[in-house]
Amino acid sequence: MVQPVLYSLFREGRVQQLLDLLKGLHPADLVETLHEFSPEEQERFFLLIPNEQSAIILQEMDLPEAAAVLARLPLGTAAEILKEMYSDEAVDILAELPKENAAKLLMLMKEAGEELKELLAYEEDTSGGLMATEFVAIPENMTVGGTLAYLRKVAPSAENAYYIYVVTRDKKLVGVISLRELVVTPLETRVGQIMHRKVVKVPEDLDQEEVARLFEKYGLLVLPVVDKEDRLVGIITVDDAITVAKEEATEDIHKAGSVTPLRTSYKSAGVLTLYSKRVGWLLALILVNLISSGVIAAFEETLSVALTLAFFIPLLIDTGGNTGCQSATLVVRALVTGDIKLTSWFRTFGKELLVGMLLGLTLGTAGWFLGAFRGGALIGVIIGLTMLAIVVTANLVGMILPFILTRLRLDPAVASSPLITTIMDAIGLLTYFTIARMFLAL
Amino acid sequence: MVQPVLYSLFREGRVQQLLDLLKGLHPADLVETLHEFSPEEQERFFLLIPNEQSAIILQEMDLPEAAAVLARLPLGTAAEILKEMYSDEAVDILAELPKENAAKLLMLMKEAGEELKELLAYEEDTSGGLMATEFVAIPENMTVGGTLAYLRKVAPSAENAYYIYVVTRDKKLVGVISLRELVVTPLETRVGQIMHRKVVKVPEDLDQEEVARLFEKYGLLVLPVVDKEDRLVGIITVDDAITVAKEEATEDIHKAGSVTPLRTSYKSAGVLTLYSKRVGWLLALILVNLISSGVIAAFEETLSVALTLAFFIPLLIDTGGNTGCQSATLVVRALVTGDIKLTSWFRTFGKELLVGMLLGLTLGTAGWFLGAFRGGALIGVIIGLTMLAIVVTANLVGMILPFILTRLRLDPAVASSPLITTIMDAIGLLTYFTIARMFLAL
Known part of the structure; x- marks a missing residue:
């Protein structure tokens, strides 16, 4: 709706009307419109509007995009825009720029x-x-009234106004008070009397996945960061926690598909990046697969006597892979979200053993019918039994592998579907031909 | 650290000291300790502490757990505790209880x-x-000073104090103002003058996945919900949005592993639930797999002449499945997060065609060597070419399937690894034997 109007105002250079229109528009919506602009038009657009506004808009963009826009602007303008940004956003964008470029900008920004x-x-x-x-941050002996007056002066933005941190003279974090509490407390009270002394806080080097988990666990809006001396050095806001949670979910999903996580979005990843994130896994899996080829070759004689056995190879190994993939998916996600812990491995094993047996009986019966239908009674028995054995085994392999990976301090999400499929092929084929040889008395 | 002290205070019935200890403990931490209590101890614990505190603690628990605790308490106590909860939490717990039980509680709670x-x-x-x-919610003509006095009176909790909604006499939502803005504005100003008239709001029946996306897009803390007449009927807070985002990610991951999403956590899901969420997919995939068996059967003669061909069946079909699984994983996630849209299907096709060709050349070369090593020069050529064809095809199938599913208004996450593996088996085998028959001049 808005886009054509905005575009024509921009093309016709009606700056005042354009700025009025922008006022009523959420920057996140504006970003979608800006995608339709050519790079040159984007550059002109950002030169046209005030730097404060440019900062707000760029903060809404994807990082690589925002960096690309900033790189096209004159260095002076870019530095001014960066100054207007929240420090966490400015840093993220600077990290995307070529080192030399970033260094120049930092110099121009002085303090x-x-x-x-x-x-x-x-x-x-x-x-x-x-x-x-x-x-x-305020000292303990400030009154509520004094604090409100101070807030009025520094006019904090939405990002950081909701919690006021109380610090000692040497910046040690000793308490926190919410704006809501300030507002409902008599003005002459000292904040030291009403502040919360137990503050959920984190060290500077905590992994971001852990940060996101703390936000969820404690229902936080803001999380303070302290250095080794317990001095307040920064805050993390809930919107960043949401972004992190989304990034981490994407990473886990990519790992589950045997893709080395992209550091960028799919849209901005080039062909060579995508190739390089995938080829390693595929080649590694080919090597694991040589075992399967070896198994079949070892049973060449069995196969030459009863060629019908070959018909069922895909059915059996796929069912093994699919079953293992299911239990791995469930267990990996439960481990990642903290739903089950390493210590409950025995209970999980029992559960998956039972589930596997139920699944094995169902699929084994189905396999028996299919085998008998295509290859006669004896083949039916062979297929049914193999199916049962493969399903039970696969279910346990899919469950155990994530536990082992976690134990080895590796990400359980690496227990990917392709990896489990490939492992189950070798185990499945060995089971199949061993059972077949027994029954066919070869 | 805290748990043994808490437990012994509780066992010794030292209520006052117990309550003092609880004051300094975040309810989310307390919940972890309560897990170690027996059901009878949990019941006694909740009867011991004030109902307000019980409400806060139960709100931190997993839903099925909280419902189980509440079901063990006397109806009167349970009703009092529910009254102390936020309405959204109380409703969620009530929905977990047996219908009859919930109806009785609702009656006891009166208004x-x-x-x-x-x-x-x-x-x-x-x-x-x-x-x-x-x-x-306040009327437009209220002053900032009046609003602050009103807030002091109703003493809103942390969940809902940060945005004050402005409504007309018939409850229509006309604006919003943040507590931060109130605090920094002269007291005599009327809120109508400073409120934001463009409010991001949602209808009552919007899907929760969309709700979570809006929170992320606009960086919201609270999202107001309006009915068809634009009357304000409720608010959604960011902590709920985080929970939803996590639930939806789990659902997508489960679908990607061909598991029908669990409505509960893995820990609380029973063996029969897990069986029922998995068996359908496995049986369906067996049926699709009959095509693969059929393909091998159709080429029985080819296979009997060159049994070596059988050795490479797992290698070729697995590589197809793995490749397709990778591209599906990338494309599904990008579609789900809105990173790529349905309209960019042509660009995505081009990208994956190029990536597939690069992967195909790499893996084809590897396959050529492996084939030549085990089966001679001719087999090498057959394996190399088949590998190339399968990888390129699988890559496109993995990319196209999610687009088709989205187009059909189905969840692209159903393009699961097992489904793609199974489809690629049939296509891969057909490709393999066709190429082999050509080269072996059969």
């Missing part, structure tokens, strides 16, 4: 640049890499 | 029960099912 340089030193996927330095 | 009954009527996975009715 603000020095601060950002410190933030840039943190690992991207830790609490330090997520935090912003725009927090409100 | 509050009537309100909850209305909330119970909403579908669980919609905005109406997520919302709470505890919001702060």
Whole structure:
């Protein structure tokens, strides 16, 4: 609806009307419209509007996109825009830019640049890499009235106004009070009297997945970050926690599909990036697969006597893979979300043994019929029994592998469907031909 | 650390000290300790502490757990505890209880029960099912000072104090103002002058996945829900949005593993539930697999002449499945998160065609060597070419299937690894034997 109007105002250079229109538009919606602009038009657009507004809009964009826009703007303008951003967002964008470019911008930003340089030193996927330095901190002996007057002066933005942190003279975090509590407390009360002394806080180097889990567990809006001396150094806001949770879910899903996680979105990943994130796994799985080929070759004689056995190879090994893939999916996700813990491995084993036996009996019966139908009574028995054995085994393999990976301090999500399929092929074929040889008395 | 102390205070019935200890403990941490209690101890514990505190603790528990605790308490106590809860939490727990039980509780709760009954009527996975009715709404002509005085009186809780909604006399939502803005505005200003008139809001029946997406897109803390007449009926808070996002990610991961999503956690799902969520898919996939068996049977003669061909069956069909599984994983996730849209299908096709060709050349070369090594030069050529063809095809199948599913208004996550593996088996075998027959001149 808005887009054609906005575009024509922009093309006709009616700046005042354009700015009025932008006022009523959420930056997240504007970003969708900007996607339709050519790079040159985007550049002109950002030169046209005030730097504060550019900062807000760029903060809504995907990182690679925002960096691309910033790289096209004159260095001076880019530096001014970065100054207007929240420090966590500015740092993320700077990290996307070529090193030389980022260094120049930091220099142009002077003092603000020095601060950002410190933030840039943190690992991207830790609490330090997520935090912003725009927090409100006050001393213990300030009154509620004084605090409200102070807030009025610094006019904090929505990101950081809801919790006010109480710190000692040497910046140690000693308490927190919410804006809601301030508002309903008599003005002459000292914050030290009403603040909460137990603050959920994290060290600078905590993994971001753990950060997201804390937000969920405690239902937080903001999480303060402290250094080794317990000094308040930054805050993480809930919107960043949501973004992290989404990123981590995407990463787990990619691992479950045997794709090395992309650090960027699918849309902005090039052909060569996608190739490189996939080819390693495929080649590794081919090597594991040589075992399956070996198994069949070892039973060449059995196969030459009863060629009918070959018909059922895909059926049996696929069912094994599919079953193992199901139990692995359930167990991996439960381990990742903390639904089950390493210590409950015995109970999980019992559960999956029972589920596997029920599934095995059902699929074994189905296999028996299919086998008898196509290959006669004896083949029916062979297929049925093999199916039962494969399903029970696959179910346990799919369950055990994630536990082993977690135990080895590896991500259980690596227990991917392709890996389990490939492992189950070898086990399945060995089971199949062993059972067949017994019954066919070869 | 805390648990043994808490437990011994509880066993010794030292209520006052127990209550003091609880004050300094986050309810989310307490819940972990309560897991170690027997059901009888849990019951006694909740009878010991004040109902307000019980409400806070139960809200932190998993739904089935909280419902189980509540079901063990005397009806009167249970009703009092429910009254102390946020309406959205109370409704969720009531929905877990047996119908008769819930009806009795609602009756005991009188007025509050009537309100909850209305909330119970909403579908669980919609905005109406997520919302709470505890919001702060004021008329347009109220002053900032008056609003602050009003807030002081109703003393809203952390969940709903950060946004104050402005409504007309007939409850229509006309604006919103944040507590932060109130605090920094002169007291005599009327809220109508400073409120934001463009409010991001949702209808009562919006799907919860869409709700979570709006929270992420706009970086919201609270989202108001309106009825068809634009009257404010409830609010959804960001902590619920985080829970929904996690649930939906789990659902997508389960679908990707061909498991019908569990409505409960893995831990609380019984053996029969797990069986029933899995057996349908496995049986369906067996039927699809009959095509593969048919393909091999149709080429029985080819196979009997060159039995070596059988050795490579698992290698070839697995590589097809693995490749297709990778591209499906990437495309499904990108479609689900909105990273790519249905309209960009042509661009995605081109990208995956190129990636598939690069992968096909790499894996084809590897296959050529493996084939030549085990079966001689001719077999090498057959395996290499088949590998190339299968990888390119599988890559496109894995990419196209999610697009088709989305187009048919089905969830793309159903393009699961097992489904793709099974489809690629049939296609792969057909390709393999056709190429082999050509080269072996059969």
